[in-house]
Amino acid sequence: MQILVVNPNTTASMTDTIAAAARSVAGTRTEIVAVTSSMGPVSIEGYYDEALAVPGLLVEIAAGERAGAQAAIIACFDDTGLDAARAMANIPVVGICEAALGMASFIAQRFTVVTTTQRSWVPVEALVQRYGMAGRARVRAADIPVLALEDPASGAAEKLRGEIARALDEDRAEAIVLGCAGMADLAAELQRAFGVPVIDGVGAAVKQAEALIALGLSTSKRGAYATPLAKPYRGALESFAPGAVAAE
Amino acid sequence: MQILVVNPNTTASMTDTIAAAARSVAGTRTEIVAVTSSMGPVSIEGYYDEALAVPGLLVEIAAGERAGAQAAIIACFDDTGLDAARAMANIPVVGICEAALGMASFIAQRFTVVTTTQRSWVPVEALVQRYGMAGRARVRAADIPVLALEDPASGAAEKLRGEIARALDEDRAEAIVLGCAGMADLAAELQRAFGVPVIDGVGAAVKQAEALIALGLSTSKRGAYATPLAKPYRGALESFAPGAVAAE
Amino acid sequence: MQILVVNPNTTASMTDTIAAAARSVAGTRTEIVAVTSSMGPVSIEGYYDEALAVPGLLVEIAAGERAGAQAAIIACFDDTGLDAARAMANIPVVGICEAALGMASFIAQRFTVVTTTQRSWVPVEALVQRYGMAGRARVRAADIPVLALEDPASGAAEKLRGEIARALDEDRAEAIVLGCAGMADLAAELQRAFGVPVIDGVGAAVKQAEALIALGLSTSKRGAYATPLAKPYRGALESFAPGAVAAE
Amino acid sequence: MQILVVNPNTTASMTDTIAAAARSVAGTRTEIVAVTSSMGPVSIEGYYDEALAVPGLLVEIAAGERAGAQAAIIACFDDTGLDAARAMANIPVVGICEAALGMASFIAQRFTVVTTTQRSWVPVEALVQRYGMAGRARVRAADIPVLALEDPASGAAEKLRGEIARALDEDRAEAIVLGCAGMADLAAELQRAFGVPVIDGVGAAVKQAEALIALGLSTSKRGAYATPLAKPYRGALESFAPGAVAAE
Amino acid sequence: MQILVVNPNTTASMTDTIAAAARSVAGTRTEIVAVTSSMGPVSIEGYYDEALAVPGLLVEIAAGERAGAQAAIIACFDDTGLDAARAMANIPVVGICEAALGMASFIAQRFTVVTTTQRSWVPVEALVQRYGMAGRARVRAADIPVLALEDPASGAAEKLRGEIARALDEDRAEAIVLGCAGMADLAAELQRAFGVPVIDGVGAAVKQAEALIALGLSTSKRGAYATPLAKPYRGALESFAPGAVAAE
Amino acid sequence: MQILVVNPNTTASMTDTIAAAARSVAGTRTEIVAVTSSMGPVSIEGYYDEALAVPGLLVEIAAGERAGAQAAIIACFDDTGLDAARAMANIPVVGICEAALGMASFIAQRFTVVTTTQRSWVPVEALVQRYGMAGRARVRAADIPVLALEDPASGAAEKLRGEIARALDEDRAEAIVLGCAGMADLAAELQRAFGVPVIDGVGAAVKQAEALIALGLSTSKRGAYATPLAKPYRGALESFAPGAVAAE
Structure with a gap:
């Protein structure tokens, strides 16, 4: 295959x-x-x-x-x-995105997508709407340039964690979807850290x-x-x- | 596993x-x-x-x-x-149902679920709504008692084929979802017969x-x-x- | 009758x-x-x-x-x-629930349902959606175990009042729907206290x-x-x- | 009272x-x-x-x-x-209208409103939307001037019956809502004739x-x-x- | 013309x-x-x-x-x-209102209507819904009596500016629609002041x-x-x- | 300008x-x-x-x-x-498309977009949804290759007229939107012929x-x-x- x-x-x-x-x-x-x-x-x-x-x-x-x-x-x-x-x-x-939202829908009723920049916020919200998840998924932008995810010194990981914490606190999120392919390596660790399912779209x-x-x-x-x-x-x-x- | x-x-x-x-x-x-x-x-x-x-x-x-x-x-x-x-x-x-609808959404923009009886029509429509597919999926009932699917002499398979043909003709369906677990063995054959993807929820x-x-x-x-x-x-x-x- | x-x-x-x-x-x-x-x-x-x-x-x-x-x-x-x-x-x-939402819709344009526990929040939101009230009704959970409503010493009534106050302040609610059968005896008193219609589903x-x-x-x-x-x-x-x- | x-x-x-x-x-x-x-x-x-x-x-x-x-x-x-x-x-x-739609929602999942003229069709559809029933109620116009309902010789009753028959046949309607106050006297008889609930808004x-x-x-x-x-x-x-x- | x-x-x-x-x-x-x-x-x-x-x-x-x-x-x-x-x-x-919302939709994905009084809030939200903008437009009321807009000493302009600032901060608004004909003379100045498009419905x-x-x-x-x-x-x-x- | x-x-x-x-x-x-x-x-x-x-x-x-x-x-x-x-x-x-739909919304409550090919049907329906017109606009495809519109001998104009006639008959359309830039020259004549507003997106x-x-x-x-x-x-x-x- x-x-x-x-x-x-x-x-x-x-x-x-x-x-x-x-x-x-x-x-x-x-x-x-x-x-x-x-x-x-x-x-x-x-x-x-x-x-x-x-x-x-x-x-x-x-x-x-x-x-x-x-x-x-x-x-x-x-x-x-x-x-x-x-x-x-x-x-x-x-x-x-569609794969991640679909997977999230099997394990949570309400979830939040944390994406990178303000520029991607509305396009991702449009996808959430397109894939029929508008009633159950919210979108947040962590204000991280995409390529900062490649640079451990950029502080991107901390920003991402902060935004996930706010999603859990303010959105009643039951799970988190990582809204950028560049976050694919972080899912397992974040799932352990926050104790809720964290979904990476690549996987x-x-x-x-x-x-x-x-x-x-x-x-x-x-x-x-x-x-x-x-x-x-x-x-x-x-x-x-x-x-x-x-x-x- | x-x-x-x-x-x-x-x-x-x-x-x-x-x-x-x-x-x-x-x-x-x-x-x-x-x-x-x-x-x-x-x-x-x-x-x-x-x-x-x-x-x-x-x-x-x-x-x-x-x-x-x-x-x-x-x-x-x-x-x-x-x-x-x-x-x-x-x-x-x-x-x-959720698995089948999700799978269909990866390969077609518009599709039709063909379920069994009139009694199941509204419940399945409610699921289509719940899973965010109301804009792209239609539901039809082929008027087949569920257990008739177990009986080759019941004419159930013919009714199912007839309803699929109508879905393709009247609904602009690009794919078909089989709306009953008892139809699980028919998907491959129907896919060959109709030349569009046919999705079984069990698989x-x-x-x-x-x-x-x-x-x-x-x-x-x-x-x-x-x-x-x-x-x-x-x-x-x-x-x-x-x-x-x-x-x- | x-x-x-x-x-x-x-x-x-x-x-x-x-x-x-x-x-x-x-x-x-x-x-x-x-x-x-x-x-x-x-x-x-x-x-x-x-x-x-x-x-x-x-x-x-x-x-x-x-x-x-x-x-x-x-x-x-x-x-x-x-x-x-x-x-x-x-x-x-x-x-x-359907009776209460229907009654509220005759006397208010925007209203809030105050239910008991976090576990009931999403199911009640799904009912609000089902009954066509998603554009006008919000749901809140007062974090009260259902049986605490039977116990005057549980502090449940105070929690309920606090959540109603927040609904009026934050949701622009014009009326309140009590989201548990166990609150049925409280409607009249809460209506007097808050000066907005308070609807009990049992009645x-x-x-x-x-x-x-x-x-x-x-x-x-x-x-x-x-x-x-x-x-x-x-x-x-x-x-x-x-x-x-x-x-x- | x-x-x-x-x-x-x-x-x-x-x-x-x-x-x-x-x-x-x-x-x-x-x-x-x-x-x-x-x-x-x-x-x-x-x-x-x-x-x-x-x-x-x-x-x-x-x-x-x-x-x-x-x-x-x-x-x-x-x-x-x-x-x-x-x-x-x-x-x-x-x-x-709101009273009739609300009452219908307690006894049927899908129903049809039969109103009088083409001019009232869109306004009634807008009410169906407003009252949250767009997913379950359809609207039809029987092409009857309102005052013809007052005149037994107008043929209005026959037109109304014809449209109800079409609603049952084509809309999968489980109940009928009469879409004009002037039809208030016909509900009981139509309910008997068609064998489904027929709802008059005045009552x-x-x-x-x-x-x-x-x-x-x-x-x-x-x-x-x-x-x-x-x-x-x-x-x-x-x-x-x-x-x-x-x-x- | x-x-x-x-x-x-x-x-x-x-x-x-x-x-x-x-x-x-x-x-x-x-x-x-x-x-x-x-x-x-x-x-x-x-x-x-x-x-x-x-x-x-x-x-x-x-x-x-x-x-x-x-x-x-x-x-x-x-x-x-x-x-x-x-x-x-x-x-x-x-x-x-329909003209302003339509114009806003050509230049912004998300925008906020700032209207006058609490009494107008729900009616304007209903129009936003009617005109198909519910997913992209929010409504706020600046708590200004309509005729105060005619009186420079009323403080209405300051209240309006305050509400616009909140819309930009809290709603992710990309543009502002002025929700009252009496604000028609303020659009150009507010557009300069806030650096986002400000739309007046009269124009x-x-x-x-x-x-x-x-x-x-x-x-x-x-x-x-x-x-x-x-x-x-x-x-x-x-x-x-x-x-x-x-x-x- | x-x-x-x-x-x-x-x-x-x-x-x-x-x-x-x-x-x-x-x-x-x-x-x-x-x-x-x-x-x-x-x-x-x-x-x-x-x-x-x-x-x-x-x-x-x-x-x-x-x-x-x-x-x-x-x-x-x-x-x-x-x-x-x-x-x-x-x-x-x-x-x-957005200009045409917006213009139609000022003069009709229900209208139909007549586009060219089956391939464009779903994309145009998605635009109708995006622009908030899903409740009032329907889409039809006249089965005309785009470039046939440039060729008077192609029969494209007749197909278009036939589809408009069906839209008026079956969709309760009050106006027609021409769903292809290549139809821009036909609007005035079709408006005269059908006696309803016909909207060209280019204009x-x-x-x-x-x-x-x-x-x-x-x-x-x-x-x-x-x-x-x-x-x-x-x-x-x-x-x-x-x-x-x-x-x-």
């Missing part, structure tokens, strides 16, 4: 964190192929970065599918490019991808995710023309 | 169907322990049957947890007794239970699912007193 | 409080028959207690209907077993039950509340088989 | 129908005072008629309160002027008004329904100035 | 403020005709004032349409009488009215806003009979 | 249609600058095309802002890249953009649309780094 995990930002050290988290929960017969996008922002903080991360992400998913991956994971909590990837790919594609997405493969389920090609029609693409993105991508 | 699958109705032949479906997707290191409730209705069709199936279900989950199960599955599409079971147990508990729940175990996640004991307080229980249900259950 | 009021917990002193509240508002031609369940928890605090209170509750409603009651009231603010009771009975069944349910009888309305037997199908019930709950219950 | 029932249109024969329906369900100690507005349209069909019916309605409610009514009912299914009346009056005010509102009086509940004067501030009113409506109304 | 702006309260000095705000943003070819209602309350604070302002408002819109206005604006943030006016008029009618409505005229769009006369049926009106409101209004 | 209109697909003939529609409603002092994206798909049909159209769109908006545009319009009914563009630009950005967006400029309003830079942080972008999209874009 081969699962592709794409870090849609271009920071390879974050891919390492993500890959380690993915491998730590993967089944014994699962191979995790973790790749870093080669095109786009070094971190995804807000709508602009998110939109510009998509082409690089799609390149990696198309390449991964050709190389034999049976499912793909988008390892950014904004679920960047998820719909486009699902339409393009013939393998199932899982976002770490959750690996298990969902394994589940889809085991169940023989893939993205429906009827309706919203139908395969893109063959048509010309102009300019720098010519190679993304639906036919071109498949054959690339 | 030991996963308890409880059939909360008292029909052992349906447990066999459920167990086979569970085992067919379980991981190589997962042991499926399938049990039939010994107390309650022979099939669960509507609110009354549902409520009366709960005590027998809780007995089995408590027994299963003591016997070493690491997660439990409630194999009735009404997610009968799910909240009570979560509060009681220290292992995670998964309902097959989906097995993978979610495996995921929760692998991720080290269990029901939060803070808030809604806090362990029941020790207190006297009177009459025929005395043995369900929280302390009694744990020690039983 | 005979109205059955079932206290679904097994504490007879609470039934006395409930019966007194019911009789104090009943019409001159209404006979209140108040019974205590003989099977289940001494108080209902959370999902587990709630589920286990249902069989005893159903026994009392079936018996009451046979004895001539024209309507039944479930005197627990969780509306425990309401749907099952409606499907089983041929007389209308009213929950005190509200009595008037709704009288209204349904006077209007010649009973539970629809078409759809969700259709009479349970005759079928075998196994084990300790055998006597609950639909036919058995009716004939019992 | 004196209950004022205001017909906010100026057609006295409809007031007779309404009064008879009100008296047929009122308690033995309830006096129904039914009045016809003396100012405004002869029937209320859509937003324009509705708005212009309000001043005449308020005159009658103010006069009724001074004359000793303990509660008031607005006998138009649009709940015309309900919020203004609640702010003005010191007695509780009940709308027949429902009488019982809700009796309930509020018996429970000692009246409109909260904190927040949205606070007594209007004393201030000048100019022109033809001078006599409506809050002080003037009270002293009138 | 002639646009009628109706101040539905009877305070001419407020009409002056409104007219100035309207003219300051109107196109060079737009003529603003600002009128004061001659019938009703001197200020609109809550449901009662709102309902009584409608007849005077309708008189002015009917007169304005006959005099050649191509669109009408209702300059009260409660959108008083909007639906009735739309049904009556053949020219488009715009409310300042917004003028541009929406110009847009509708330029696009050749007017109120649909199919469905909810169909022309009122010709019918008798009795008493003091006789002149409002649909035919009478048109011919008046 | 200079307004940039970006056609985010790469088909210049469609830009001509869009530009003509924009100019036909623009104010006398408005200059419409219409540009065709030079990078991406020739038509936008579904999520994949949509995502790949964003970089080319952002290039044009950045260039347009530098060249003096005071507002920008994204002329694709999917509101492709709207959030990213708002975060990037310092001028307001308007999507044609609507031009008037909204003029309104925002006239009112001195631009995108809030607080919160969700804060200016992207300066950071490295790697690979083919390097030139999109926030700093680079501004200085480009």
Whole structure:
């Protein structure tokens, strides 16, 4: 079972964190192929970065599918490019936000997502709404730049702990969802420290991808995710023309 | 990894169907322990049957947890007794409706649940609402008595196919969710026949239970699912007193 | 006009409080028959207690209907077993939560439900959602064990007053709904003390039950509340088989 | 117990129908005072008629309160002027739409409101939304002019029956709500004919008004329904100035 | 292009403020005709004032349409009488609340409406809900009587600034909507002071009215806003009979 | 007043249609600058095309802002890249879907969007939900390839008319919104033919953009649309780094 995990930002050290988290929960017969996008922002903080991360992400998913991956994971909590990837790919594609929220819903009635920056707050709230969790999940931003999570001296971990403490105190949260792929290595320790379930989206997405493969389920090609029609693409993105991508 | 699958109705032949479906997707290191409730209705069709199936279900989950199960599955599409079971147990508990809807949400934007009888229609619609899928999932009843699914001569399979065809035609469904544990053996064949993903909740729940175990996640004991307080229980249900259950 | 009021917990002193509240508002031609369940928890605090209170509750409603009651009231603010009771009975069944919320909606645009324990908070919020009041009603828990309401020395009344004061101050509440049958005797006094309407669900349910009888309305037997199908019930709950219950 | 029932249109024969329906369900100690507005349209069909019916309605409610009514009912299914009346009056005010929907919610999970004209369809849908019933109630218009209900030769009753039949067939309705005060005399007969509960708002509102009086509940004067501030009113409506109304 | 702006309260000095705000943003070819209602309350604070302002408002819109206005604006943030006016008029009618919320939605994801009194809070929240902004807009009341806005010595401006500051601090507001026509002259200055967009409904409505005229769009006369049926009106409101209004 | 209109697909003939529609409603002092994206798909049909159209769109908006545009319009009914563009630009950005829905809401209570292909159906429904119109707007797909709209011999116009007829008949639509920029030239004629308002998003967006400029309003830079942080972008999209874009 081969699962592709794409870090849609271009920071390879974050891919390492993500890959380690993915491998730590993967089944014994699962191979995790973790790749870093080669095109786009070094971190995804807000709508602009998110939109510009998509082409690089799609390149990696198309390449991964050709190389034999049976499912793909988008390892950014904004679920960047998820719909486009699902339409393009013939393998199932899982976002770490949807996977994390889904997993939380099995073990808690009320929970809080702690994300990084103010710029990501509204996009994550929109995802909570999209995934049908608006009545039970709240969102908080810990005011941490994404890449600060890679730097132990940044104080990011302390800020994160402070925000989790406030979520438990003020939100009646029964569980915590970590709202950034860069926090993937912290879940176990935070769960021990706070005594409530702490959910990391990368791990959750690996298990969902394994589940889809085991169940023989893939993205429906009827309706919203139908395969893109063959048509010309102009300019720098010519190679993304639906036919071109498949054959690339 | 030991996963308890409880059939909360008292029909052992349906447990066999459920167990086979569970085992067919379980991981190589997962042991499926399938049990039939010994107390309650022979099939669960509507609110009354549902409520009366709960005590027998809780007995089995408590027994299963003591016997070493690491997660439990409630194999009735009404997610009968799910909240009570979560509060009681220290292992995670998964309902097959929530598992199926969650799985469908990864592969389709719009889908239809095809359940059995008119009596189950509104309860299943309420679950769709509860799990945040009201904007994307519709519910249909194929007018099949639950136990007819056990009888090849009943015409149940034809009715089910007819209702799926109508769902694809009238609902713009991109995928189908089978709305009864007794349909668990039909998913693969229907998926081939209709060319869209067909999701069985039993299989989906097995993978979610495996995921929760692998991720080290269990029901939060803070808030809604806090362990029941020790207190006297009177009459025929005395043995369900929280302390009694744990020690039983 | 005979109205059955079932206290679904097994504490007879609470039934006395409930019966007194019911009789104090009943019409001159209404006979209140108040019974205590003989099977289940001494108080209902959370999902587990709630589920286990249902069989005893159903026994009392079936018996009451046979004895001539024209309507039944479930005197627990969780509306425990309401749907099952409606499907089983041929007389209308009213929950005190739905009755209280409905009554509040005639006299206030925004109101707050003050319930007992943290365990009941989420279940009551789910009822507020179910009854269509999520946009106008908030829920608070006063952190009072249910049975403390029976004990004047417990400080429960003070906690309740403190929480009501906070609701008026922080929630812009225009009225207060008392979120436990055990508070039924406190409504009038609290209404005087705080100068806003204070609604007790037991009284509200009595008037709704009288209204349904006077209007010649009973539970629809078409759809969700259709009479349970005759079928075998196994084990300790055998006597609950639909036919058995009716004939019992 | 004196209950004022205001017909906010100026057609006295409809007031007779309404009064008879009100008296047929009122308690033995309830006096129904039914009045016809003396100012405004002869029937209320859509937003324009509705708005212009309000001043005449308020005159009658103010006069009724001074004359000793303990509660008031607005006998138009649009709940015309309900919020203004609640702010003005010191007695509780009940709308027949909210009363009917509330009553239906105790006996059916899914129901359909059958109203008169296309002009009333959207306003009634807005009320269904306001009262939190959007998930369970549908609205249909039988294409009947309101005053045709007063004329046996108009064919209105047949149109109404036809629309009810379609509601049962197409909407999975478990009960029917009659969406016009002018249909108040038809409920009992339609209930017999169709075998499902049929709810008339006039009768429902009488019982809700009796309930509020018996429970000692009246409109909260904190927040949205606070007594209007004393201030000048100019022109033809001078006599409506809050002080003037009270002293009138 | 002639646009009628109706101040539905009877305070001419407020009409002056409104007219100035309207003219300051109107196109060079737009003529603003600002009128004061001659019938009703001197200020609109809550449901009662709102309902009584409608007849005077309708008189002015009917007169304005006959005099050649191509669109009408209702300059009260409660959108008083909007639906009735739309049904009556053949020219488009715009409310300042809906215009302001719509404009805010183009430039901010989260915003706060700051209105005047507690009495207007719930009505404005209901409009936010009606216009589909409940997920992104919050409402606050600055506790300012409407006419205090006309009096520089009242301290109203300071209270307004204080509430805006709290909205930015506590609501994560990205923009502010001024929730009263009497604040129309303050928007530009407050925008400079707080560094976020501040939206006045009067200006917004003028541009929406110009847009509708330029696009050749007017109120649909199919469905909810169909022309009122010709019918008798009795008493003091006789002149409002649909035919009478048109011919008046 | 200079307004940039970006056609985010790469088909210049469609830009001509869009530009003509924009100019036909623009104010006398408005200059419409219409540009065709030079990078991406020739038509936008579904999520994949949509995502790949964003970089080319952002290039044009950045260039347009530098060249003096005071507002920008994204002329694709999917509101492709709207959030990213708002975060990037310092001028307001308007999507044609949000503009059209907003305009429809001023003149109709219920309306239907008629879009092109099945692939766009769900994305447009998601926009209807996002913009708060789910309760009043329905979506239909006329099964027309986008570029067929450019070809009179394609039969596209007939299909569109047929779908509009069905919307009026089956949806109780009071107005029609054209769900594709390529239909911009058809609105006036369809409005005449069907006798209900027909709204084209391009025209609507031009008037909204003029309104925002006239009112001195631009995108809030607080919160969700804060200016992207300066950071490295790697690979083919390097030139999109926030700093680079501004200085480009």
